[in-house]
Amino acid sequence: VESKRPPVVSRRGIKTYQESPFLDDPFNDMTYGRRIALKLQNYSWYQPRGTHWDFNGLGLQSAWAHFEHSVLPRYISKALASRKNASVGLDDDDGDDWLYSPGQNKGSQERTGDLQRAEPGESESPTKLYSTLSTPLSQMGDFGLGVGLYFSSLRAIALISLVAGLINLPNILYFASDVYSANQPDVNFLLKGSALCTEQVWVPCPTCPIDKYENSRDRIAGTTTVTPDGELQTLMFAMKNTCDGATMNVGIVNLATLGFIMLATIALSAYQKRKVVEFDEQEQTAQDYSIEISNPPKDATEPEEWKKFFESRFGVHTTCCTVTIDNDLLVKALAERREVLHQIEEKIKEGAAANTLSLSEYAAKVEHRRGLIGYIKSRISPGIPELVDRLTVLNQKIQGLAQQNYRATKVFCTFETESMQRDIISEMKVGPMTAHMNSVHA
Known part of the structure; x- marks a missing residue:
């Protein structure tokens, strides 16, 4: 896609324009959304204006560049060559707002094989997006302690589950053999090796009431016979599994698996504490x-x-x-005094003395010359006399509060x-x- 570079408005509002340094990103390093947008921007049904930027100099390309370089996480790529126009010069008036890049985090230490996360809008060093597939687990802490701990625990739990499955392998082979249930015919492949039994027979069950088997009526049945006395009698039958699943070997394997899970849970707790320290040390605060x-x-x-x-x-x-x-009251009084002084400075003439004596004299003159209109205005918006009176009250209040323990x-x-x-x-x-x-x- 041909890169048409829109100008970018300077940060301080001066009518000069700069070129975005992020419009020449390698096509393969872009997100799929940005690739599709750049492909479709030449079509009027996707870009109705027919241009690639709006009247302010910011458009589709700049928006995607801002999203990838200021919103999505990126890392410093030492292998990439220095990009032209990648830094904002001293005479460039700080660059535009979204290209402004603060200095790198001095606390983060780059170790061999580690990725150094870039600051949002980094333009002095070449950066790349974190890969969803190849980002090492040691870097997950860059996205927050919770994210790093989640993926570390996920990997540990997957390993624990794998080992537990291997310990259960003798039981799986036994349940899938012809000794247990004749190789489990007509059983779903995903259920092969489970304790599902396919060999069943009907046995008499005189103590089986039908009302207790409402959810499994296919496993209970009855037939009516005539007794020697000529009375009708209902005989109940229940379906019984003939598979021998309660063997000594099966029990030993189950106990071994349970013991491993308990020990692995304790080890997982220690592992999580160690990873918390490790991720915490990577991000210095x-x-x-x-x-x-x-x-x-x-x-x-x-x-x-x-x-x-x-x-x-x-x-x-x-x-x-x-x-x-x-000392909340003292802090509030100091903050209010500062605000009152600021209002007084805005009302008095530039260069006039702002000490207490001069302010009191000036306030007296203003109040002496004030007419009816000025008095009404002072009720709506405090003037110099009201502000000086309030300042005097605050000074006395602060002196009293400052003497408290x-x-x-x-x-x-x-x-x-x-x-x-x-x-x-x-x-x-x-x-x-x-x-x-x-x-x-x-």
Whole structure:
């Protein structure tokens, strides 16, 4: 398909246009949807406008390129040659919005055989779409811990099922032999080797009531006879399987399979925990190095005390520590004061002093000159006098709130390595009841 390149509007709205670097992707590297769309874009019934882009310079080709490079996951391909125009120059005004590519994730470490996931819109390095068939299992963690753990567990369960089936192979061969049920004639191929029995005989069953066999009437029958006394008597018969399935060998194989499943379940739990750590280490975030203490002592509000505690008790290096306190009223008052100051700055003349004394003097002059119309307007939209009054009230409120003592609510500590974080979590782990009671003797 001939690539007709539509221009792309610059990100900052300047009337300059850039060429999309993603329109020359190899045809075989595109999704099937994009291939079909590019094939059909020459037909008017598919593209009624008859052109490949709209009046803004963005059209079908650019939309598919944006979808594949900014929405679908891609990885850095070291084997591909550098693509022309793959980077946005310093003089290009940052490029268009959807071509903007932030720097690569510095935390991700590329190891031999691993794929390094590209950032959305990556244009400085050649990228390729993840393959649905050949993407290694070790890379599934790039799509989230849950996705990686799901496919790892799926593979482990498939292996467990295969081994359990091999252990059951003697039973399968026995059930499919002529010794058990004469090679199971007229049985579906998928049911061959199961415990399905095809050899049955009718036997007397005087204690079998018909009303208890409503769902299997084909396995019970009756006939009427005459007793020596001349009375009618109904004789019940039931269909009985003659296959010998309860043998010692069958029981031993079943017990062996059950024992293997129990051991495999325990091993699967350990395997999942190991994969969680492995996938977690591949994706480096601040959470991997940090802990959260949700029930700290109320008076432990100094970060330096927490830093000294962890370093002296566990011998670790605490990179940073943050203590949150319940000063919601103070924060709200500060935010409101900032908003009031912003409104005052918009109303006063540029270059005018914004200190408390100057604002009070300016507010007094405005209020003194205010007429009836100005007074009515101030009731609808606060003017300088009202804003200055509110600012004075907020300043006094903040001074009072700042003198209060606040209790600690949560503590966040970040350590130098992940192993330090895991060791501290392991050492400080307590039961839920102890944590709820905040017992210091646990």
